[in-house]
Amino acid sequence: MRSRTMRETARERRELAADAGFGGFSITSVLAGVLVAYGAFAILAGLAAAALDAFGADTDLSTDWETLGTAGGLVVAAVLFLAYLFGGYVAGRMARRNGLLHGAGVLILGIVVVTAVAALARSSADPDTIASNLRSLGIPTTADEYGQAGTVAGIASLVALIVGSLLGGVLGERWHARLFARAVDPNVGAQAAAAREAEEARSQANLALARSEGRVRAHELERDRERTRTSEQERALEEERDRRTELEHSRSEVSDGHRLTDAELEEQDRQRDGAARHDGNDHGDERGIRRIVRRR
Numbered sequence: 001m002r003s004r005t006m007r008e009t010a011r012e013r014r015e016l017a018a019d020a021g022f023g024g025f026s027i028t029s030v031l032a033g034v035l036v037a038y039g040a041f042a043i044l045a046g047l048a049a050a051a052l053d054a055f056g057a058d059t060d061l062s063t064d065w066e067t068l069g070t071a072g073g074l075v076v077a078a079v080l081f082l083a084y085l086f087g088g089y090v091a092g093r094m095a096r097r098n099g100l101l102h103g104a105g106v107l108i109l110g111i112v113v114v115t116a117v118a119a120l121a122r123s124s125a126d127p128d129t130i131a132s133n134l135r136s137l138g139i140p141t142t143a144d145e146y147g148q149a150g151t152v153a154g155i156a157s158l159v160a161l162i163v164g165s166l167l168g169g170v171l172g173e174r175w176h177a178r179l180f181a182r183a184v185d186p187n188v189g190a191q192a193a194a195a196r197e198a199e200e201a202r203s204q205a206n207l208a209l210a211r212s213e214g215r216v217r218a219h220e221l222e223r224d225r226e227r228t229r230t231s232e233q234e235r236a237l238e239e240e241r242d243r244r245t246e247l248e249h250s251r252s253e254v255s256d257g258h259r260l261t262d263a264e265l266e267e268q269d270r271q272r273d274g275a276a277r278h279d280g281n282d283h284g285d286e287r288g289i290r291r292i293v294r295r296r
Contacts, residue, residue: 008180010173013097029094030105033168037087037110044079066151073153081160084110088168096176103169107161114139 014024052075068076087106092099139161149158182188186195 006181006184008177010097010099010177013173013176017097024098025101025105026091026095027105029091029102030109032094033087033089033091033102033106033165034110034113035087036090037084037106037165040086041079041083044082045076048075048079066153068153070152073151073156076153077156077160080157081164084161084164085168085171088165088170089172090168092169092172093175095173097173099169099171099173100166101169102172103166106169107165110161110165111139 017024084106087110088099088103091102091106095102149155186192
């Protein structure tokens with residue numbers, strides 16, 4: 001089950017700023033966002049012009065909206081969106097509150113500064129050069145140029161300015177919400193690292209315990225096998241003793257049988273001797289009778 005994470009709300013951030021003695025709007029944050037937007041546009045426009053030149057497209061991104069055309073206007077709009085997205089993000093993140101308001105402040109102040117400087121430049125010795133330099137910031141400097149807002153380039157540029165600034169301010173403020181959420185999240189940061197280390201140590205301990213139990217089990221199995229071998233050897237010895245006892249008993253019976261046979265033979269010998277003597281007596285009687293007959 002996924003655990004719920006605490007989050008800091010926009011209201012809580014405004015209350016925190018009020019408790020610290022700050023108002024709901026930071027002009028310093030807006031100025032920083034405007035400067036970032038100007039610088040980002042100058043850099044990104046230079047990169048885009050170099051890329052277009054590499055593909056053989058001859059497009060001046062610092063000219064007015066009507067001259068830019070559709071393709072050039074879309075490129076300028078994309079560059080303006082990224083530049084003022086960064087500017088609004090810086091303002092919203094620095095202010096830490098009211099990100100949408102500070103994004104709108106970057107949009108308005110960015111246009112006002114360029115327009116004011118362009119108006120002041122008209123009284124200088126070379127107003128065209130100054131106006132051209134200001135135009136390189138992506139914002140029109142004259143009323144005639146604003147009259148071209150109905151073109152594809154004008155509409156795309158204005159939409160990019162508005163959406164980029166406001167979205168950047170919201171994203172910049174939300175960074176603090178993500179920071180707070182990660183700070184209190186037990187799965188992130190030092191607490192999470194300690195928990196992971198503890199879990200790893202517990203895993204290592206469980207692994208060592210499992211290995212120890214495995215060795216104990218292997219020892220028990222070896223001891224059981226040894227007992228089995230000992231039992232088999234004792235059984236084999238017992239069988240050998242039984243076999244030897246039976247063999248000795250058999251040998252004893254065979255020896256007794258030989259003695260009985262000898263006794264019978266001796267008896268038979270005596271019987272034969274007696275019969276032989278009996279026969280000898282009969283022959284003696286015959287010889288005596290024969291002697292008497294001769295005498296007569």
